[in-house]
Amino acid sequence: MTACHAAAEQTGLPTETMGTLTDWHARWCAARAGQxxxxxxxxxxxxxxxxxxEExxxxxxxxxxxxxxxxxxxxxxxxxxxxxxxxxxxxxxGRTGVRLMKDRPFDIKVGVSLAVTALLRxxxxxxxxRLTEAAQAGHGDALELLSHPRRHQMAADYAYRCGRSHQLAxxxxxxxxxxxxxxxxxxxxxxxxQLALIHQDKGEGWSAAxxxxxxxxxxxxxxxxxxxxxxxxxxxxxxxxxxxxxxxxVDSAQPPPPFLAGDPPAPLM
Numbered sequence: 680m681t682a683c684h685a686a687a688e689q690t691g692l693p694t695e696t697m698g699t700l701t702d703w704h705a706r707w708c709a710a711r712a713g714q715x716x717x718x719x720x721x722x723x724x725x726x727x728x729x730x731x732x733e734e735x736x737x738x739x740x741x742x743x744x745x746x747x748x749x750x751x752x753x754x755x756x757x758x759x760x761x762x763x764x765x766x767x768x769x770x771x772x773g774r775t776g777v778r779l780m781k782d783r784p785f786d787i788k789v790g791v792s793l794a795v796t797a798l799l800r801x802x803x804x805x806x807x808x809r810l811t812e813a814a815q816a817g818h819g820d821a822l823e824l825l826s827h828p829r830r831h832q833m834a835a836d837y838a839y840r841c842g843r844s845h846q847l848a849x850x851x852x853x854x855x856x857x858x859x860x861x862x863x864x865x866x867x868x869x870x871x872x873q874l875a876l877i878h879q880d881k882g883e884g885w886s887a888a889x890x891x892x893x894x895x896x897x898x899x900x901x902x903x904x905x906x907x908x909x910x911x912x913x914x915x916x917x918x919x920x921x922x923x924x925x926x927x928x929v930d931s932a933q934p935p936p937p938f939l940a941g942d943p944p945a946p947l948m
Contacts, residue, residue, distance in 0.1 A: 835865025868897040
């Protein structure tokens with residue numbers, strides 16, 4: 680303020696209208712507060728020097744939520760969901776069969792084993808189609824299977840041989856897959872017996888008893904004694920448990936009854 684008065688006097692400007700120090704202080708306070716300048720002696724002091732301060736803007740209202748679509752939202756696509764073709768392959772060949780198909784797609788022997796798998800799982804059309812392709816490629820067993828009068832029996836025997844081959848190569852889970860196909864629904868007693876021995880080695884007593892019983896009912900000469908022996912072990916190990924196999928399940932295609940402790944949660948597909 681004093682500097683302004685001195686500058687006005689030096690330049691010859693009037694100083695009467697500049698106001699006092701009190702007036703300028705009031706102007707400064709008004710500018711700081713973002714308000715209109717306070718009136719001095721009943722007269723407005725005019726706008727403060729410099730740009731007026733903006734008033735703080737009120738918070739913007741929240742954006743409205745987008746309108747909901749009519750009806751429920753479509754479910755998100757499951758990346759693990761199988762398409763129709765993949766589901767069909769799984770139904771015809773099982774998980775193990777599909778895995779063999781992917782691992783060795785051009786192996787003619789695998790093609791015959793897949794044909795046998797389809798036949799024993801009740802998919803004759805797919806089985807005959809694969810046998811025809813293998814026979815045209817020169818596979819003797821495929822040609823014989825196509826013309827055999829007891830095709831189902833020969834398919835079971837072929838599945839048993841597949842199981843033995845995989846077991847000797849230490850591919851036990853694949854061996855169990857083919858043994859199971861050969862034993863039930865194939866009706867192959869030796870396949871049932873070998874499957875029982877694998878379960879016994881794994882410590883799966885209930886499953887071993889089941890397949891020993893299947894093999895014994897189909898005339899396997901070693902399976903009866905094996906079944907009696909493991910039955911006695913189970914009766915001592917699980918007193919009071921209802922572990923005996925129902926008679927009507929011996930020749931059925933149903934999976935074993937619920938497993939006892941230590942057995943797998945479900946049979947191999």
